[in-house]
Amino acid sequence: MVNKMTSLINKKYSLISGSEAMALGAIYAGVRFFAGYPITPATEIAEAMSKLMPIKGGIYFQGEDELASINAIIGASWAGFKSMTATSGPGFSLMQEGIGYAVLTETPIVIVDVMRGGPSTGQPTLPSQQDIMQAKFGSHGDYEVITYAPANVTEMFTLTVEAVNMSEKYRTPVIVLADEILAHIWEKVFLPENGEIPLIERKKPKEKEKFATFMPDDDLIPSMPRLGDGYSVLVEGQLHDEFGFGVGSNPEKSAKLVNRIVNKISMHKDEIAKYETYYMDDNPSAVVVSYGSVSRSAKDAVIQLRKEGIKIGYLRIISLWPFPEVKLKKELANVSKVFFPEMNIGKYADYFRVLGIPVFSIPKLGGVMQTPLEIIESIKRVGV
Amino acid sequence: MLEVAEKYFRKKTRTIFCPGCGDGQILHYFIDAIDQLKSENKLDTKKLVLIGGIGCSGWIPTYINVDVMHVLHGRAIPVATGIKLANPDLEVVVFSGDGDNLSIGGNHFIHAARRNVGIKVVMVNNMLYGMTGGQLAPTTPHGAVTHTTPYKSVDTPFDGCELAKTAGATYVARWTTAHARELVIAFREMLLHKGFAYVEVISQCPTYFGRYVLGEDNPSAILTYFLKNSVRVDNLSENSDRIGRFIIGKMLDITKPTYEDEVWDQVKKLKGVI
Numbered sequence: 001m002v003n004k005m006t007s008l009i010n011k012k013y014s015l016i017s018g019s020e021a022m023a024l025g026a027i028y029a030g031v032r033f034f035a036g037y038p039i040t041p042a043t044e045i046a047e048a049m050s051k052l053m054p055i056k057g058g059i060y061f062q063g064e065d066e067l068a069s070i071n072a073i074i075g076a077s078w079a080g081f082k083s084m085t086a087t088s089g090p091g092f093s094l095m096q097e098g099i100g101y102a103v104l105t106e107t108p109i110v111i112v113d114v115m116r117g118g119p120s121t122g123q124p125t126l127p128s129q130q131d132i133m134q135a136k137f138g139s140h141g142d143y144e145v146i147t148y149a150p151a152n153v154t155e156m157f158t159l160t161v162e163a164v165n166m167s168e169k170y171r172t173p174v175i176v177l178a179d180e181i182l183a184h185i186w187e188k189v190f191l192p193e194n195g196e197i198p199l200i201e202r203k204k205p206k207e208k209e210k211f212a213t214f215m216p217d218d219d220l221i222p223s224m225p226r227l228g229d230g231y232s233v234l235v236e237g238q239l240h241d242e243f244g245f246g247v248g249s250n251p252e253k254s255a256k257l258v259n260r261i262v263n264k265i266s267m268h269k270d271e272i273a274k275y276e277t278y279y280m281d282d283n284p285s286a287v288v289v290s291y292g293s294v295s296r297s298a299k300d301a302v303i304q305l306r307k308e309g310i311k312i313g314y315l316r317i318i319s320l321w322p323f324p325e326v327k328l329k330k331e332l333a334n335v336s337k338v339f340f341p342e343m344n345i346g347k348y349a350d351y352f353r354v355l356g357i358p359v360f361s362i363p364k365l366g367g368v369m370q371t372p373l374e375i376i377e378s379i380k381r382v383g384v
Numbered sequence: 385m386l387e388v389a390e391k392y393f394r395k396k397t398r399t400i401f402c403p404g405c406g407d408g409q410i411l412h413y414f415i416d417a418i419d420q421l422k423s424e425n426k427l428d429t430k431k432l433v434l435i436g437g438i439g440c441s442g443w444i445p446t447y448i449n450v451d452v453m454h455v456l457h458g459r460a461i462p463v464a465t466g467i468k469l470a471n472p473d474l475e476v477v478v479f480s481g482d483g484d485n486l487s488i489g490g491n492h493f494i495h496a497a498r499r500n501v502g503i504k505v506v507m508v509n510n511m512l513y514g515m516t517g518g519q520l521a522p523t524t525p526h527g528a529v530t531h532t533t534p535y536k537s538v539d540t541p542f543d544g545c546e547l548a549k550t551a552g553a554t555y556v557a558r559w560t561t562a563h564a565r566e567l568v569i570a571f572r573e574m575l576l577h578k579g580f581a582y583v584e585v586i587s588q589c590p591t592y593f594g595r596y597v598l599g600e601d602n603p604s605a606i607l608t609y610f611l612k613n614s615v616r617v618d619n620l621s622e623n624s625d626r627i628g629r630f631i632i633g634k635m636l637d638i639t640k641p642t643y644e645d646e647v648w649d650q651v652k653k654l655k656g657v658i
Contacts, residue, residue, distance in 0.1 A: 076467065077466075
């Protein structure tokens with residue numbers, strides 16, 4: 001039973017794959033319930049969790065499909081467990097109804113989507129960044145989610161911890177968008193000591209007498225007891241009032257709930273926003289913006305262009321959703337040109353145009369990441 | 385409202401059920417069963433978690449003042465499985481309709497039975513989709529006219545009990561809403577059973593099944609029809625005519641290791657070995 005994977009638990013640094021880093025990150029964050037269904041290229045996360053969960057006193061459950069998996073983690077979350085699942089494109093599509101239910105019932109769960117080429121069964125073994133809009137808009141109705149895009153194996157660990165933390169804090173599903181490259185790449189990572197990254201636990205109710213299942217505090221987030229704690233919760237998947245009673249035919253109360261669900265995330269937009277910049281100190285007027293694994297090529301492209309004396313900056317978005325509009329606007333105030341490489345038809349670049357800066361999309365399809373040279377050539381064709 | 389039911393109601397309210405619907409009866413039978421078990425110290429209602437699917441019958445648990453989750457269409461069983469695995473001390477009961485449990489959630493049903501996960505499933509079978517207005521269900525009799533089979537159904541109906549038995553359930557029973565005493569006993573046995581228990585209730589839907597399939601919208605007449613067409617499983621021989629008959633009774637009651645026990649045994653053995 002003791003093999004390479006299990007011996008990692010107490011190690012400080014190691015050469016591991018992105019999938020393993022994600023599993024270790026989940027355990028670090030306190031995830032003790034994992035449900036999943038094998039799917040390329042996310043299977044290794046489930047394999048790692050099946051090995052590690054029992055050793056850490058947690059449960060690994062292989063669902064009969066992705067629908068079962070996401071609904072099982074919703075149940076486990078209400079039973080008091082930090083819960084997670086990992087999947088890829090087709091499975092992520094199946095999970096969308098569950099994401100909607102978790103949004104409305106304010107159930108903290110983490111969903112990892114290891115992006116592969118789509119649509120349909122698509123390209124199971126090759127990477128893409130095609131699911132970024134599905135992460136935001138995939139389930140029906142109005143809602144906001146939190147979504148992270150790691151770019152290296154270390155972030156596969158740290159952003160998984162962040163995702164679990166944010167799901168607990170805001171009582172909402174949080175999505176981590178990895179891709180095939182990040183799941184399978186091996187890198188040296190320094191694993192944080194226990195306590196090095198603070199962990200967040202969901203708010204527990206204080207007074208049993210005044211408790212109502214969906215009564216929010218000032219931060220718009222209600223407290224959450226465990227099933228079996230004697231609170232007689234009424235967890236309702238229809239639009240509901242503070243007590244969980246259906247209000248579907250009451251326009252005011254229905255709108256009030258959806259507004260709160262959206263606002264509890266969007267009013268904390270800036271707090272959630274995460275990005276990093278390089279070469280921005282001399283106020284370049286052109287910036288390469290990217291996220292996820294493509295940002296590795298983007299950064300290299302910027303470094304090479306700088307060596308050639310071309311004044312260009314680099315910005316990597318780490319939290320894709322909610323869209324960090326205000327922060328980005330401030331950061332890019334003096335920028336008049338954005339180059340945006342991504343492994344899809346240019347979806348985030350399109351969204352990025354709301355900032356009012358001209359965006360030159362550098363899309364790439366086919367399941368292959370842009371090389372730095374390709375990005376450099378595209379930039380030079382347009383001119384900085 | 386019966387006195388015993390009032391004790392367990394979340395608040396004094398009207399149910400969403402049509403007049404004469406079997407769901408109200410089932411709600412009361414179930415409350416009767418939990419009240420009996422509670423007074424015998426065999427059930428802690430604080431540990432009782434009820435999961436409702438989508439459809440008329442999915443609303444049954446929402447009236448009871450215990451932990452309740454009203455979940456997505458077809459997904460009551462996986463939610464229940466997640467809860468039971470996370471905390472095996474909880475008594476998790478699913479209320480599901482025939483469409484919820486045998487059509488959109490059919491896959492979850494057979495897999496939960498296969499694993500013998502210790503959740504309990506009450507399937508209310510009104511033989512069509514009532515909530516959406518009387519359409520074809522996987523239990524609708526062959527030849528029935530519904531709102532989506534205007535020229536008669538050519539679908540062959542499912543037998544939920546046979547399916548549960550074949551898939552690996554360890555307690556299987558079917559009664560109709562006309563069998564009050566038997567149903568209360570079945571609910572008691574179901575709640576005390578260790579493993580996957582399935583109780584199917586043939587229930588009257590006067591509004592749709594009654595009016596459009598049977599041509600009879602009087603609830604008590606439908607109950608009489610249930611009684612007349614029911615055959616006890618013990619009285620059934622190989623040559624018995626099963627078409628158009630409701631086969632009722634306890635069909636299976638055996639013991640097998642439960643999924644949650646096996647999972648947690650592994651966890652207890654492995655926890656902290658590294």
